[in-house]
Amino acid sequence: MKLAAWLKLNCAVALTAVALCGGHAHAQTAATATAANGKTEMLWLGQAGYRIKTPGGKTIVIDPWLTGGPKAPAPYKTDFAALGKIDLLLVTHAHVDHLGDAPALAKLNNTVLYGPADMVTPLITLGMLPANLGHRFNKTGHVKPLPGIKVTAVAAEHSSLIVWNNPATGKNESHPAGEAVGYIIELENGFKIWHMGDTGLFGDMKFISERYKPDLVLMPIGGNFTMDPEDAAYAARNWIQPKMVMPMHYNSNPLTKGTLAEFQDAMKGSPIKVVPMTEGQTIEF
Numbered sequence: 001m002k003l004a005a006w007l008k009l010n011c012a013v014a015l016t017a018v019a020l021c022g023g024h025a026h027a028q029t030a031a032t033a034t035a036a037n038g039k040t041e042m043l044w045l046g047q048a049g050y051r052i053k054t055p056g057g058k059t060i061v062i063d064p065w066l067t068g069g070p071k072a073p074a075p076y077k078t079d080f081a082a083l084g085k086i087d088l089l090l091v092t093h094a095h096v097d098h099l100g101d102a103p104a105l106a107k108l109n110n111t112v113l114y115g116p117a118d119m120v121t122p123l124i125t126l127g128m129l130p131a132n133l134g135h136r137f138n139k140t141g142h143v144k145p146l147p148g149i150k151v152t153a154v155a156a157e158h159s160s161l162i163v164w165n166n167p168a169t170g171k172n173e174s175h176p177a178g179e180a181v182g183y184i185i186e187l188e189n190g191f192k193i194w195h196m197g198d199t200g201l202f203g204d205m206k207f208i209s210e211r212y213k214p215d216l217v218l219m220p221i222g223g224n225f226t227m228d229p230e231d232a233a234y235a236a237r238n239w240i241q242p243k244m245v246m247p248m249h250y251n252s253n254p255l256t257k258g259t260l261a262e263f264q265d266a267m268k269g270s271p272i273k274v275v276p277m278t279e280g281q282t283i284e285f
Contacts, residue, residue, distance in 0.1 A: 039284045040191055046071035046279040047097050047252045048197065048220065051083055056188035058087040058146050062195055065100030071252045073280030080108055088145050091115040092197030093160035093180035094123075097252070106133045114145060116153070118178025119160055126164050126175065139181055148188035153181040154208050156199040158226070184212045191215050191285065194242070198226045198249065206239035216275070216285065217242045220249030221263045222256025229258045233266030244285075246275045 038055030045051060045061075046069045052060040061083060066072045075082040080101065086109040091102045093116065106113040106129060113120065113129060117136035123129040137143055142152050158180035164173050182197040194214035217240055220226035226249055227235065236245050247263050250256050260276055267274050277283060 038189065040187060040189075040193075041282055041284050042246075042277075043282045044248070044277040044279055045069070045076060046073065048092065048195070048218070048249045049098075049100070050195070050218065050248075052185070052187075052193070054149065054187045055191070056146075056148050058149065059084055060088045060090065060149075060185065061086050061102075061105065062090045062183070063092055063098040063100065063197070064089075064102055064105060065097045067101055068096065069100065069252065071279045080105055085109060086111050088149070088151075089113040090151065090183055090185075090195070091119065092156065092182060092195065093158060094119045094162045094177035095160065095198070096163060098198065099123075099162070103129045106130075112145065114143060114151065116160065116178045116181050118176070119162070122162055122175050122177055126162070128162075128164065139179070150186040152184040152186075152212065154184055154194075154212070155202065155204055156180040156182045156197040157202040158198040158200065182208075184208075184214060193218065194240075196220060200227055201231050201235055203239075205235050209240040209242065214240075214242050216244045216246060218246050218248050221247045221258045221260075222250035222253065223258040224253075224255045225249075226256070229262035229266050232258075232263060233270075236267065236272055237270050242272060244273045244275050246277060251279075 041053040043051040045064055047065050048063040049065050050062045066077050089102055089106055089111055092098050102113055112133050112135050114135045117138050120134040120136045124131050124134050137153055139153050139155050144150050160177040160180045162175040162177045166173050180197050183195045185193045192214045194217045196219050198220055219232050221229045221232040247260055250258050264274055
């Protein structure tokens with residue numbers, strides 16, 4: 001091959017490679033920009049259950065109490081596929097109104113269920129969850145289950161128990177399930193959500209807020225098992241002081257009598273934005 005022809009051929013190959021690499025880099029930059037500028041969509045599934053669609057296009061489901069949830073919205077109550085493909089499942093503790101349908105959703109989507117270590121272990125040993133679909137971690141543990149998404153388990157002042165129907169006897173059994181947790185969920189664009197799980201008041205709420213600086217706090221207000229509206233407002237105003245708070249874990253159990261109106265009244269005069277939702281409603285941030 002003559003020198004001129006060889007140079008022409010190799011220059012063309014080099015330019016093609018640059019174009020391809022440049023195109024790939026541009027695609028990566030565009031994807032990053034989309035995530036950074038994208039919106040977060042929250043769907044309330046009732047009680048403490050949420051579906052979060054992230055700025056990067058991933059779907060996170062937390063504490064899905066659907067088939068048994070009295071306020072679980074249609075069609076999700078009877079059609080799990082209506083949730084779409086789930087990329088990440090988070091469960092704060094094993095009580096039925098939080099664990100709910102999470103094992104079934106994990107198996108349906110072949111998606112890993114992340115939860116407190118001593119909850120995930122009995123789920124596996126009792127045969128409720130395949131071993132390859134459970135990830136065990138504990139308070140202050142950080143995981144990065146999806147690109148650009150970081151989840152930290154934090155304290156919650158609550159209990160945890162699995163009630164399991166033994167197929168050999170047909171009777172319900174109670175099994176210890178470790179300690180309840182909350183989650184700090186940092187999305188691709190840096191937006192941080194604190195799902196508090198079920199919790200009563202505890203002083204380290206202030207520390208958790210100072211350490212992780214959540215933008216949105218999902219806060220139980222129903223009382224009896226968790227904070228009531230007055231306690232929740234005290235925590236929000238004095239300790240957590242987030243930009244926004246979304247009340248949850250009320251209106252689904254006759255023992256949890258705290259109301260949205262009571263919480264809104266207790267938050268009057270605060271610069272914190274209260275974001276009320278109804279079951280089945282979606283909101284974008």
